[in-house]
Amino acid sequence: MRSPLRTVKAMGVLVAVAIFLVPVLWVVLSAFKPGSELATYPPRILPVHWTLANFSDGFRFGNFARYFLNSGFVAVTSTVLSVVISTMAGFAFAKFRFPGRDVIFFAMLATLMISLQVILIPMFLTLKQLGLINSLWGIIIPPAATPTGIFLMRQYMMTIPDELLEAARIDGATNLQIFARIMIPLSVPVISTLTIFSFVWRWNDFLWPFLVINDDRLQTVQLALANFVGQYAVKWGSLLAMTTLSMLPMLVIFLIFQRYFLRGISTTGLKA
Amino acid sequence: MYKPPPAWSGGRPPPGPRKERTLEPNSRRAAPAVRRPSLRSLFEGAGDRKEDFMRKVLIALVVFLLAAAASAKELSVLWFYDDPSELAFVKQAFAEYTAQHPDVTFKLNTVSYDNLFTKVTQLIAGGTPPDIVKLTDVRPEFAPFVLDLSKYEGKDFLKPFIPGVARGMERGGKIIGAPLDVTANGIILNKSYFQKAGVSIPNEQTGWTWTEFEKAIREVTTKTQARFPLVWDVTPHRWLTFLYENGGSIFKDNGTANGFDTQASINALTKFAAMNHDGLMPLSVWGGTDNPRDLFFSGQAVAWMSGSWQVKAMEDGIKNFDWTAGPNPSVTTRSSVLGYKFVSAFNTSKYPADAADFIRFFTSKEMQRKYAQQLTVIPARTDVGTVDYGNPQATEALNNLAYELKISPLAASSDVTNPAIAYVWDTLKENIVAVTLKQETPQQAVTKVSAAIDKGLAATH
């Protein structure tokens, strides 16, 4: 009886790929089209004349090698920081009872509901007072606290059986040991998830870098991409080309870490 | 501002709080008692206290001497650009200026045009405004910070510039900036299609009426593979071309009163909306988000209401057909619309005189000529002479458009340079779109826009 279900699933996968792939293909393939082909009628996905001019033009526009390094440094460092503090906070919210727990959690969640546009200046002034302006740390630290990440960790850790922790406590384990030896290993799928998310968020951040960075040499890739949008026209070719390149690190991180979305990790925990 | 010393991690005892470096030429006398520090040991920093002290003094001396030679003034500059060649030009200008004035250096920061206003206000609010900035308008939000150039460059500073633009640079007796280049709205035509259809384009002297123009482009469309006769940039600034061509204006009485509540405005709105529905223009441009530039570049449109700033992009990007600009068709009047960019300084600058002087240098005759040539734009000065753009199509198009601007009515330059216009743009665009989409009548649109105009005038006069 498994066969029909498998066929249905296979078809579903194909449909999903088709629906999601077309726009991706357009972006990537358009990067190889000369300017005159970008807006042809009838529309074409494939370029007629393949060209690398958009890429070379893009690099001419700015020191993208450096921008990629900046973005990379920021994304990696901020992700490490974010995963650590979110896992810690998630653990606290999921496995402890303490006064103000739900209020604090909800307050953290509520920070997602603030419209950042109207507080750009107060945010900027705070960053300035802390000396974080024009420093990559200004875009590493502030965004590392993410309500989504904490929420993710909390929900996941709630599914880890309390019995495991009880058993460990009876054996005399400290909270730190429980955290390190039980929670983290059992949370590998969600930590991988958060790693991917955090990397992507930091890589694609525009608001924080815009506020913090003034020096051109500290720009991130996203800031540099904004320069392709001129006063009168958008340099589509270069924008699409550099966007395509910009996707690659995230793709790599995704493919690496999604392997850890493994099934049934929890079962090994029960045996320990 | 006192900065705390870096965290200490063992080894030598931490230095005390930083003392002001004072010049001590006599401290050299302390040296003979100790082995004279070699250049290398100056930087290696190991060794006993006396050598340490010597090292610091010698470094201080060197720094002082260098600083005395060039008491550096650094001007921070905020610039937006469409093409990197513009940045290269600006950096070259910096180098030339520093060569002539060795004590002045520059720090260039860039921002994209869309984010210019946010960045400027953010920097001002944060206490670190740039010294020099390239702008397209002075918004009420930061107007009080703009430096009055007349204090440093004299009241006649704007004389060599095109009068329409010069007027825009004067606000309440102050000179708020030096114009960089002007833009002129105009009709851009696919010359190849006209040739193929056997329809002729009148020259600048003859010109054509709107009726003649419409007839011509419709004919060209049927005889070629073009899909649309006309496409129009979706901005209120571009729409103003049509208002002026109908004999209308935004302000009147020397820019102090509302001039929009006229039959000319109603005609312009009505006819413009009709053009979107009778096959002359695709509704999906003004009524949606289809891009007119894409449509023209890809040969789907015969004519395109845009302006002189596209010439460079067309020069670089259009390879499969010939193009030209103008003449602008007239309903009752033949008109273009002025656009401009300028460079200003902020009065928060530590070196206002130097900032103003650099602005004078950057907009001097020779620099203007090079600027116009390099960026393929119309210079803002009248004494530059003919500019050779290198490319015959570009030269013809820009000259035509410059001519269009020259023969335009006063409103074409006085409206856009009126400070009150900042309050009008968004409302104007919204209502043009609403009339085009038949969501309201032209009369209703005129009433709403007039309200915005009155509000703007009250706020700025």
Next chain:
Amino acid sequence: MNRRTPLTPYLFIFPSAAIFLLFIVWPALQGFYQSLFRRGVIVRNDIPALAAEFVGLGNFRQLLHDERFLAVLGRTIVYTSVTVPLVVLVALGLALLLRDTFPGVGIVRAIVYWPSMVSLIIVGISWKWILGFESGVANYLMTQLGLAKVPWLLDPTIALATVVLVSVWATAGFFMVIFIAGLNAIPDVYYESATIDGCGSLQLFRHITAPLLKPTTVLVVILATINAFKVFEQVIVLTDGGPGRATVFMVQNIYEEAFRHPFGVGYASAQSVVFFFIMLLFAFVQFRMTRGGEA
């Protein structure tokens, strides 16, 4: 603090809380304060033109009568109510489809997740290429098939539907990834014993998957709701709020008020305060009704 209250959780929360307080909460409080004034981006009380004018609750009173604001608010709530169920179902479906490891599953997941890897602006641009009225692929195919061109982004109602679908498309991948992590946290043991007992796929889903997935589902619903309320970038690219003002949502309204209307920062702040409390209410109700996802 009495001996029973552990210090540990507070310590574990501290790093995140400190960052939130410093960089978000403190500026947000200033933002709330801003809403009591009529002011521009820069305030200098020594320069008359830039002084902030205290209006107390005047901005809020004005909001009550602001037809445009109320219309935008209503539209945003409707949009959210339609988009959230859609995106949750699509994401769950995709997760069920792609939770297993088959050759190439990583690539397929990456393709579905791709919209999150590029900025929403690029997402908007790619869909604009597909849905452009005169030159888009979709209408080109329609004309080739002899059908009329569809005003995907030109007709007010259709444009709204288009924005919903594009947004679902753009965010489903993100929620799919969360669902996959949540699904795979359900121990195989439960499925095995239930199958041995003779349960079919549907029953497995109803009695095992759905209940054990509850914490994840709550997470997705609440995040999707907040996310939907804040829709902005892709709309700007797709329709710029058009046709007319038919697809203007709250964030665009606030943005325009703060940055395009002279001296609109106070009013925009008032709007964002109201908006904040509405989102808070939605999230609070969802949180309470589901007991925070506790099983």
